Structure formats: structure tokens, C-alpha cells
Amino acid sequence: MRYLAANGLAAAALLAVLAFSAPAEASRRQLITLYMVQSGTLRQTTNEGTLNSVNTPLGYTLCMQKMSQMNISAFTGTFDLDTGKVIYDLNDFDESFVANFLYDVYRFATSIFLVGRENGMSDTNIYTCVRSFVNFYCDRVKDIANGVISDSFVWSSSNAYGRIDNLIIDAETNESRKKMLDKWTVINATTSTRKFMSNAVNPDLDAVNTTERSAIIAAMPAYYTNTITSTSFTNKAAYFKVLDVAKRLNAGTGSLGTPRYYVLVDGASTGTSDDRILDVKLQGKPTVYAYLSSTAKAAVDNAVANNAERAVKAYKKLINQADNHLGWMTFLSGNYSVRERSPFKASLDTAGVDLSSLTNLAEQWGVMLAGAHARSDGGSFGTPTSFETVVKNLVAGNQDLFKTEVADFAQRYANQVNEDFSIFRTSLAAGKLCI
Numbered sequence: 001m002r003y004l005a006a007n008g009l010a011a012a013a014l015l016a017v018l019a020f021s022a023p024a025e026a027s028r029r030q031l032i033t034l035y036m037v038q039s040g041t042l043r044q045t046t047n048e049g050t051l052n053s054v055n056t057p058l059g060y061t062l063c064m065q066k067m068s069q070m071n072i073s074a075f076t077g078t079f080d081l082d083t084g085k086v087i088y089d090l091n092d093f094d095e096s097f098v099a100n101f102l103y104d105v106y107r108f109a110t111s112i113f114l115v116g117r118e119n120g121m122s123d124t125n126i127y128t129c130v131r132s133f134v135n136f137y138c139d140r141v142k143d144i145a146n147g148v149i150s151d152s153f154v155w156s157s158s159n160a161y162g163r164i165d166n167l168i169i170d171a172e173t174n175e176s177r178k179k180m181l182d183k184w185t186v187i188n189a190t191t192s193t194r195k196f197m198s199n200a201v202n203p204d205l206d207a208v209n210t211t212e213r214s215a216i217i218a219a220m221p222a223y224y225t226n227t228i229t230s231t232s233f234t235n236k237a238a239y240f241k242v243l244d245v246a247k248r249l250n251a252g253t254g255s256l257g258t259p260r261y262y263v264l265v266d267g268a269s270t271g272t273s274d275d276r277i278l279d280v281k282l283q284g285k286p287t288v289y290a291y292l293s294s295t296a297k298a299a300v301d302n303a304v305a306n307n308a309e310r311a312v313k314a315y316k317k318l319i320n321q322a323d324n325h326l327g328w329m330t331f332l333s334g335n336y337s338v339r340e341r342s343p344f345k346a347s348l349d350t351a352g353v354d355l356s357s358l359t360n361l362a363e364q365w366g367v368m369l370a371g372a373h374a375r376s377d378g379g380s381f382g383t384p385t386s387f388e389t390v391v392k393n394l395v396a397g398n399q400d401l402f403k404t405e406v407a408d409f410a411q412r413y414a415n416q417v418n419e420d421f422s423i424f425r426t427s428l429a430a431g432k433l434c435i
């Protein structure tokens with residue numbers, strides 16, 4: 001970890017830090033912006049303090065905490081549930097840990113600002129969208145608290161609107177398991193089994209060496225026996241029989257460069273149509289960990305056995321009927337999260353959003369985040385028994401103030417991100433950084 005030199009620039013530049021991900025040989029630098037208020041009047045600071053102190057009884061709750069990714073397209077998308085249903089939801093939990101839910105609300109709101117600015121929208125219009133986001137978040141939390149709607153509600157092709165229903169319908173129409181398998185694997189005509197493509201055929205894959213291959217195969221039984229909680233598998237040894245292993249290259253935004261493997265397993269039948277690709281990824285501490293108080297660090301660490309379990313537990317808590325392949329494995333001195341690569345994976349394209357389309361998106365994002373937070377409670381890991389009841393009481397009579405405070409904060413934080421990025425680019429162009 002080292003601070004970006006900010007010669008001659010404002011002290012705020014120190015907020016831009018370059019984080020090095022765990023193993024040095026594979027590390028890439030990533031720009032992160034700390035959750036912090038750069039400026040702001042005493043009134044704003046006091047109000048933020050008030051909201052946080054009102055929240056004290058809540059303690060820590062499970063948040064998705066995308067501190068290192070300010071890009072909505074990178075942490076939401078479509079995928080299929082265990083039931084086969086294709087939904088649009090949060091889809092990346094690598095940075096999740098037990099913390100104050102406001103971090104997610106502020107962070108999401110800031111992402112809305114950045115998306116709007118990227119598309120030339122005025123801050124006034126974006127501000128309106130952020131207020132809609134917070135309004136829908138609060139209303140949904142209240143509805144869940146009041147029993148008006150279940151916390152298992154999800155956005156699917158039957159209820160989503162704006163760009164999201166089209167995204168889901170396209171994924172359902174155009175994507176299939178066969179299409180995904182044919183993108184990553186080839187069938188050997190002699191053996192009638194699939195194996196991964198070579199790097200020459202698919203540049204996002206690369207061969208593993210024999211040490212990696214045997215370490216991963218040896219780690220599989222502990223993964224499927226001890227860490228999968230789903231009871232839906234009848235013969236795990238046959239289902240998880242390894243057909244091939246490859247390195248996965250060029251993937252991720254915040255996690256670019258993190259060691260990651262694809263493991264091809266046989267699936268429910270020995271045929272080639274139901275093979276499954278497991279996405280196996282090294283997990284380290286959340287990026288923001290180094291900046292947490294010792295109490296907050298303890299809350300992160302004490303909730304889980306290791307960082308792979310942290311990412312997996314968060315996934316299971318925040319998403320209803322999440323992928324039944326979720327688990328983790330240990331090999332070559334690392335703890336790796338495991339999930340299935342969904343055949344129905346698609347990212348939202350936010351290009352060209354305007355007041356109307358971003359409002360539609362913001363409303364659905366508010367509902368989506370409220371549902372995830374409401375599902376993540378239940379008293380485990382220091383979360384409240386009923387998150388939605390606590391937050392309902394928190395915003396009672398304060399909802400308008402809350403909307404304004406979140407929008408004000410998000411605007412200042414977006415300024416900070418834009419400033420950090422410009423410092424990053426200037427430093428890069430001046431040869432002060434190497435990638």
C-alpha cells in the first residue's frame with residue numbers, strides 16, 4: 001500500500017490511494033477512493049453525524065460495500081437463480097463485510113452521480129434521481145417492515161421496467177448453457193467430453209501448470225463436502241468430477257489480476273450439455289479494511305473463517321435462492337471463493353441515460369438494495385434481528401432530510417472521485433505510476 005504522490009495538489013489528493021492486491025506477482029494497482037467527506041459545511045457534517053449516531057443501535061449489518069468499484073455496471077447484472085429464474089440484482093460480493101448500511105446507500109448514490117455525469121446530465125437532474133433512489137429504498141424498507149411485501153422480492157422480466165426488463169429479456173432470449181459452454185470449451189470428438197479452449201482460441205483462458213491442476217483437483221472434495229450448504233445435490237462426487245481446469249485471465253474491475261481459475265465439472269449427467277463452469281477466485285481482505293477502526297476490523301474478521309467464506313456468506317445472505325454451488329476451497333496457501341458462472345450473465349449498459357431513464361433505474365436500484373439489506377439481518381454476525389424495523393424507525397419523520405443528505409453527500413463524493421481520477425491520469429501520463 002502506498003500513497004499516490006500528489007505534488008502541488010490539494011491535500012485531498014491523499015484520498016486517492018493505490019492498493020496492491022494480495023500476491024505480489026499478480027498484483028495490479030487499483031484506484032480507490034476512501035469513504036470520506038472532503039469538504040462540506042458544519043451543517044452537513046453534523047447531519048451526517050446525526051444520521052450515523054441515530055443508527056448506532058443498529059451496530060453493524062451486512063453490506064455489499066463496493067468501495068473499490070464506482071461502476072454500477074460492474075456490480076449489478078443478470079444471472080439465474082437456483083430455480084432457473086433469470087433476475088437482475090447485485091452480483092459481486094468480493095468486498096462485502098459487516099458494516100453500517102449507510103455506506104452502501106451513500107456509495108450507490110455516488111455511483112448514480114457518476115453515471116449521470118458520464119452521460120452529460122446536469123447535476124440538478126442527477127440530484128433528483130438520487131432522491132428517487134433514496135425514496136424507493138426507504139419506502140421499500142418500510143413496506144418490508146410493515147409486511148406489505150416480502151424481502152424475497154426480485155426484479156425479473158415480469159416486473160422490471162425501463163432498461164432492466166429489456167436486459168433480462170435479452171439474457172433469457174439470447175443466452176443458454178450451451179452457448180456459454182461453447183464460448184469457453186470444445187468437445188473432443190473421440191472422448192465426447194468438453195475441455196477448456198487454449199489461450200490461442202480464447203485469450204481470456206490460459207493453461208494451468210501441473211501443480212495448480214493437481215492442487216485444485218485435490219481441494220474439490222473438501223469444497224463440496226464441507227462448504228456447500230445446499231442439499232440439492234444427490235451425488236456430489238459425480239456432479240463435481242473435474243473435467244478440466246484453466247486460468248481465467250482479464251476478468252474483473254477491482255479484482256483485475258487476482259488469481260482466478262475456471263473449473264469444468266460434469267454436472268448432473270455425464271453428457272456435454274449440463275457441464276458446469278465453476279469460477280474459483282482468490283479472496284483477500286476487503287480493500288477498505290486497512291482504513292477501518294479496530295472494532296470494525298474485528299467485526300469483519302470474527303464473522304467468518306477466512307476471506308473466501310466472507311464473500312460467499314455475503315452472497316448467500318444478500319441474495320435469495322443464490323447459486324447452490326457457492327462455497328470455498330483452499331489450495332496453494334490461498335482461500336478461494338467458488339461460484340457457478342451463470343449462463344445468463346449480462347451487464348447493464350448505462351450509456352445515454354437521461355432524467356427519465358436514470359430515474360427508472362434509480363427507483364429499481366433503491367428497491368433492490370433495500371431487499372438485499374433486509375435479507376442480510378437475522379441477528380447473525382452482529383446484525384439486528386430485523387434490519388427493516390430499525391431503519392423504518394430511523395427514517396420515520398426524517399425521510400426528506402435523509403434524501404437531501406444522501407444526495408448532497410453523493411454529489412461531494414462524486415466530485416472527489418472525479419478529482420482523484422484526474423490526478424491518477426495526470427500522474428500516469430507523467431510517468432509517476434507504472435501499470
Ligand SMILES: *[C@@H]1O[C@H](CO)[C@@H](O)[C@H](O)[C@H]1NC(C)=O
Nearest residue numbers: 071072073074075118253347
Ligand atoms: C463499467 O463496468 C462495465 C462492466 O464491467 C464496463 O463494461 C464499463 O466499461 C465500465 N465503465 C467505466 C466507465 O469504467
Ligand SMILES: *[C@@H]1O[C@H](CO)[C@@H](O)[C@H](O)[C@H]1NC(C)=O
Nearest residue numbers: 166169170171172173174175
Ligand atoms: C437478444 O434478444 C433480443 C430479443 O429479446 C433481440 O432483439 C436482440 O437482437 C438479441 N441480441 C443479440 C445480440 O442476439
Ligand SMILES: *[C@@H]1O[C@H](CO)[C@@H](O)[C@H](O)[C@H]1NC(C)=O
Nearest residue numbers: 187188189190191192193195
Ligand atoms: C481427444 O482425446 C483423446 C483421448 O484422450 C486424445 O488422444 C486426443 O488428442 C484429443 N483430441 C484433441 C483434439 O484434443
Ligand SMILES: *[C@@H]1O[C@H](CO)[C@@H](O)[C@H](O)[C@H]1NC(C)=O
Nearest residue numbers: 208209210211212213259332
Ligand atoms: C505453477 O503455478 C503456481 C501458481 O501460479 C506457481 O507458484 C508455480 O511456480 C508454477 N510451477 C511451475 C513449475 O511453473
Ligand SMILES: *[C@@H]1O[C@H](CO)[C@@H](O)[C@H](O)[C@H]1NC(C)=O
Nearest residue numbers: 305306307309330333334335
Ligand atoms: C485460509 O483459511 C483458514 C481457515 O479456514 C485460515 O486459517 C487461513 O489463515 C487462511 N489463509 C489465508 C492465506 O488467509
